[in-house]
Amino acid sequence: MNYYELLFTVMSAEDHHSDLLIDELADMGFDTFEETDFGFKAYIPSEDFDKGQVDDRLALYNDMITFSYEVNLIPHKNWNEVWESNFKPIEVGDQIYVRATFHDARPEFPYEIIIDPKMAFGTGHHDTTCLMMSSMLETDFKGKKVLDMGCGTGILAILAAKLGAANLTAIDYDMLCYKSTFENTALNHVRGVHVICGSKEDIPEEEFDIILANINRNILTDQMERYSEVLKPGGEIYFSGFYEHTDLDIIKESAHKNGLNYISHKTSNHWVAAKFVKV
């Protein structure tokens, strides 16, 4: 099958602008997305591509987002082979090994996670996912009730379960991520995760010991009050999906206003994972 590749350059300061365009493209039948340094690439089978429709639908965002794209025809390839050769396993220190079903197991790692990412974010290849996993290794999850907000592939919820969490809720507003979390939790024999397709309004009226939220600066600040409402006093919250120099102070200020004390943060390639505790 031939595919079209649309190479997007997104000249916008807001992290979620690419997400908005990707959502619109997914709705039009684009079925694979890859992050790039300047935006992202989107792929669609050639018979499903209608440039007029793409231009019309994306024109809705012209006032909000500065972007451009170029179209390339990609001749037939074995897409599974391409995907498999591009998806390399990830090691987080000597503790966590994230692999796909077609990679060999590495039993020497105490925590092995198997991920079939399809189109969902969270294979461990992004700095923010790695930072979150590395922070999680320093946290006591045993018997804890955990919320994974913006769960993507479910990778963090799966790790929380393997680290001993007793009760897990995973939420993502993207239907593909919701399905992906179901599939990946089953693949990892993690049972009983309450997976919800939704957003802030759908966070259950419950109290959590630990919240994990790797999303982006604007969504995190928008949802901060709700996180604080459902976090137990003394509970820990880990945020990622934002940059050190432009965003960390904004996240700290928003957290502080909502009764969350900054504890520490880690960085990788300017990305941050930060820990806060509810007073």
Ligand SMILES: C[S@@+](CC[C@H](N)C(=O)[O-])C[C@H]1O[C@@H](n2cnc3c(N)ncnc32)[C@H](O)[C@@H]1O
């Ligand atoms: C950076 S990815 C993180 C995925 C995974 N938790 C990880 O650490 O690799 C952010 C996820 O948040 C989801 N998301 C973005 N905005 C959201 C919102 N308002 N409500 C719920 N989920 C959201 C996206 O669909 C995406 O799967």
